[in-house]
Amino acid sequence: MKWQEIQNSVYYKDGSLRDVYIHETTFGDWIKWINYVNENYKIKFYNRLNEITLDKIDFNEVVKYWKKENQEGISASINVNGINLMCYFNLESEIEFDFTPKEIIDIEAHNALINFFKACSTILHKPVVVTAEMAETEVLLKVVNEDVNLS
Secondary structure: OOHHHHHHHOOOOOOOOEEEEEEOOOHHHHHHHHHHHHHHOEEEEEEOOOOEEEOOOOHHHHHHHHOOOOOOOEEEEEEEOOEEEEEOOOEOOEEEEEEOHHHOOOHHHHHHHHHHHHHHHHHHOOOEEEEEOOEEEEEEEEEEOOEEEEO
8 A cells, every 4th residue: 555545544633643553452462561561671760659751651540540549640651763652550351552643654654654553463463453532443453463554
């Protein structure tokens, strides 16, 4: 598929974000995923409770958040070749993050993002799904291991 077609179907500029989901995750999946991103990408992990930013995701703080021991919240910014992915750790059963399509300016940026999705899918043995913002059933892109399917 040509870049213009990909851009029009996935990264169209309408002012909204794109949501990314990895469904049916487990505690163990989160550990694998966090280890992968911590080892391979630049991270900014922010803990609102103590207003500290770390350069790695602290899984102990994620667990505290899930246990409601931190009501203020946590978030992580993952830099994938200049693309900022924001993760909020809402549910143990789902890895969810978002990004702005404005940062996907060319086929190289798209390929960097796709390579990240492929790695996540392969590590977790689960599909990675990109949707329109707040429209979980409106799948724009699905990555399963090395297979990439545009809707």
